[in-house]
Amino acid sequence: MNRNYLIFDIRRTLRNRRVLIFSILMPLVLFAIFGMTLPKDASEGGISAIAYVMVSMAMFGSMSAAMSSGGVIAAERDGGWNRTLRLTPLKPQAYVVNKVILSLLLAIPPLLVVFAFGMMFGHVHLSIGQWMTVALVSWLGALPFAAIGLVIGYIAKPDSVQPITGLSTMLIAAFGGLWLPVDQMPSVMKHIAQLTPAYWTGLTSRSALTQGGIDTQALLVVLGWTVVLGFIGLRRFRADTARA
Amino acid sequence: MGRDERSRGCRAPSDKLLGMTTTTAVSLRGVTKKYASVQAVAGVDLTIRAGEVVALLGPNGAGKSTTIEMLLGLVKPDNGTVQVYGGSPTDAIAQGQVGVMLQSGGIIEDAKVGELLNLVAGLHRDPMPVQEALERAGIADLTGRTMKALSGGQKQRVRFAMAIIPQPDLIVLDEPTTGMDVESRRDFWASMHEETARGRTVLFATHYLEEADSYADRVVLMRNGKVVADGTAAQIKASVSGRTIRATIPGADLAALASLPGVRNVETRGEVVLLQCADSDNTLRHLLENTTAHDIEVTSADLEDAVLAISAAQEETLA
Structure with a gap:
């Protein structure tokens, strides 16, 4: 990791507010439409329906923010910036670590904003401990998507990276049950949902709100996805750096 | 790994003061590179001594860029050896001994000039103050401008600042004045002249014969992947x-x-x-x-x- 570089990237991201605004606004709007309209006493899987939707939408926001680093990587590769970096003492691994950290940082604002919205306007009442746990677990849930961002960044061309990121975000969120609870879909959809990392990150985060505590099985699947996607991302990165 | 460990003892300026010009900055021996069916570089031997200002001259496709890429460790030669200050190009770069100005690209378009230079300075072990690099490149007034808002010539000046910021012993420039108008070119070479006056070793590739003639101590002419002439501009002229x-x-x-x-x-x-x-x-x-x-x-x-x-x-x- 290179702190200077991280600060540089954060400043750039704050200036190009599009990604940030989109990743916050989109889940907020969806939460308002699908969550706030629910009756206050409705519940789903042992937790209030509003809290359920709140967590799902927060996850959706953090996931799309984390994946957006792919666009940055693709653009930098295309512009020859990686060549410039190879002509400095910066270690190539430090670049990758930086982009993953950037992804994880970008994943924070959507979580905080959606949770704050749920707390203030959605009548979601949790203990401070529960808020902290759900926030932390949801944040870790951004890890596999940071890895997907890496993979996309090293595969996609800059002109196709936006549609690829947008489409995969929507497909993963929809089929992973972040937009609509899987339990309300036909059973075949549940099987499909289990093939996406979003299903498991959603499950992990929501489990933080139940009496039973964190769903460790779901958490392990999330970590498994992170390892597999991280491995693919690193392989793509290696191939890219080795090429002249 | 403290920065104190870095040996600066063999820097070109001190060599000049001591009257020694024996340090070898760059050494290519029997270097070849083939891309698919094209023999881009067909056996190049080239030694550049510390303090020399060398122009690499030749038409498109002569193998200049590939030679430079191999010299910088961006491309691996098929055969032959490349040494920069006695070690691998990667080591020389890690030591901050090499400053590079690429022909195009290599910058971040949505970054500001000051940010970009601060970043690059931060990546090097012993950089010069950013303000000094900005002034030497003549872009101190552009610090707050976004890269994509700059003209081609201004961008080249930013690339030049990026090349000198590590305080390198060797500066490598790949067609540095492409896309500049006459005045910018003259200004650029004036800035460059200050660097060579400090005793830095310089290798630049160019299309412009007059640049090779006016600014280089030595002209290396490449054609079809080979060095076909090597000497001072006067020597090469005299050969005809x-x-x-x-x-x-x-x-x-x-x-x-x-x-x-x-x-x-x-x-x-x-x-x-x-x-x-x-x-x-x-x-x-x-x-x-x-x-x-x-x-x-x-x-x-x-x-x-x-x-x-x-x-x-x-x-x-x-x-």
Whole structure:
């Protein structure tokens, strides 16, 4: 990791507010439409329906923010910036670590904003401990998507990276049950949902709100996805750096 | 790994002060590189001593860029060895001994000039103050501007600042003035001159013969992946003997002119006749005595003629 570089990237991201605004606004709007309209006493899987939707939408926001680093990587590769970096003492691994950290940082604002919205306007009442746990677990849930961002960044061309990121975000969120609870879909959809990392990150985060505590099985699947996607991302990165 | 460990003892400026110019900055031995069926570099041997300012000259496809890429460790040669300050290019770069100015790209378009230079300075072990780099590159007034808002010439100046910021011993520039207007080019070379005056070793690739002629101590001419000439601009010019006579000769008998002793080539542009001659004095005497030639000019070969002649000779050998 290179702190200077991280600060540089954060400043750039704050200036190009599009990604940030989109990743916050989109889940907020969806939460308002699908969550706030629910009756206050409705519940789903042992937790209030509003809290359920709140967590799902927060996850959706953090996931799309984390994946957006792919666009940055693709653009930098295309512009020859990686060549410039190879002509400095910066270690190539430090670049990758930086982009993953950037992804994880970008994943924070959507979580905080959606949770704050749920707390203030959605009548979601949790203990401070529960808020902290759900926030932390949801944040870790951004890890596999940071890895997907890496993979996309090293595969996609800059002109196709936006549609690829947008489409995969929507497909993963929809089929992973972040937009609509899987339990309300036909059973075949549940099987499909289990093939996406979003299903498991959603499950992990929501489990933080139940009496039973964190769903460790779901958490392990999330970590498994992170390892597999991280491995693919690193392989793509290696191939890219080795090429002249 | 403290920065104190870095040895600066062999830097070019101190060598100059001590009167030693024996340090080898760059050494390429039998280097080749093939891309698919194209032999981009076909066996290059090149030694650059510390303090030299070397122009790498040649047409597109001569192998200049590939040679530079191998020298910087961006491309691995198929055969041969590349050494920079006695070690691998990667090591020299990790030590901050090499500053590079790429021809295009290599920047972040949505970053501000100041941010970009601060970042690059932060990546190096012993950078010069960013403000100093900005001033030396003549872009101190552009700090707050976004890269994509800059003109081509201004961007080149940012790349130049990025190249000098590590305080390198060797500066490598790949066609640094491409896309600059005449004035920017002159300003650029003035800035560059300050760097060479500090004793830095410089290797630059260029299309512009006059740049090689004016700014390089040594010209390395490449063609078809090989070095075909290597020496000072004066030496290369001298390798093409003879002069060119340019005269207006109405109704000239071209066949007769071509058969004059020492005349190598005859060209016409309307009534103007260009004669390339080994012995211009004799040809001139003949023209004045036997023809109506007027407006006569005699010029010696310039670097361009020399390059063309060497290239033509090279073509013949290949054919």
